[in-house]
Amino acid sequence: MAVEKVKENVKEVLERYGYNSARMIEILQDLQDIYSYLPKEVLEEVANTLELPLARVYHIATFFRAFSLLPRGKHVVQVCTGTACHVKGAYRVLERLSDVLGIPAGKTTKDLQFTLETVNCVGACALGPLVIVDDKYYGHMTPSKVDSLIEEYRE
Ligand code: FES
Incomplete structure (x- = not known):
């Protein structure tokens, strides 16, 4: 640097x-x-x-959780694991994201394209399971929607 x-x-x-x-x-x-x-x-x-x-x-x-001391990906993918999203299957979505990106939650891909994180309830429970990519909300996520979501952001 x-x-x-x-x-x-x-x-x-x-x-x-x-x-x-x-x-x-x-x-x-x-x-x-x-x-x-x-x-x-x-x-x-x-x-x-x-x-x-x-x-x-x-x-x-x-x-503060908002700060990171490690490099983060160009896109930050967050999965809400609050109670409402959890009940509606957030962990299955997280598992699929983890498979597609090849990293567990809390990590960044080697090419620095994506960081995968979990977040607590962001107050949009009606949209659960909720995934947030950068600042954009994707509601009613399912494992089968994950591939196309990531493709939208992959370079
Ligand atoms: S539990 Fe996910 S937005 Fe509330």
Whole structure:
């Protein structure tokens, strides 16, 4: 990872928030938008610039599920495993997604195209079983619909 580019990106984001460490969540969110995860070098640069212990920045980055310290795929596929979706067969959908993508939940494909995750109820229970790809909702999913869904996103 190019050090100069990291410094430039971090500086730009920190400036946006007035170098205010109380806005760390927004800072990390914006940096994650750039890299699609939070690389170690980025967290170090944030800590150095704000003169904070690195452990504190890591603590926030690991506390919130929305942040990832590992590279994520270009597309994030999330399966809701809340009670309503579970009852309607979410785990069968998850199993099929896992087979098609060749990875278990929580992992990213080697070509960095897809990350597979589970999420708790997102409040759209009537659509269950629900799969979310990036920000798009796919309701009433079944294992047999999984292949064509992934094909839509595969490059
Ligand atoms: S349980 Fe899946 S959206 Fe509520």
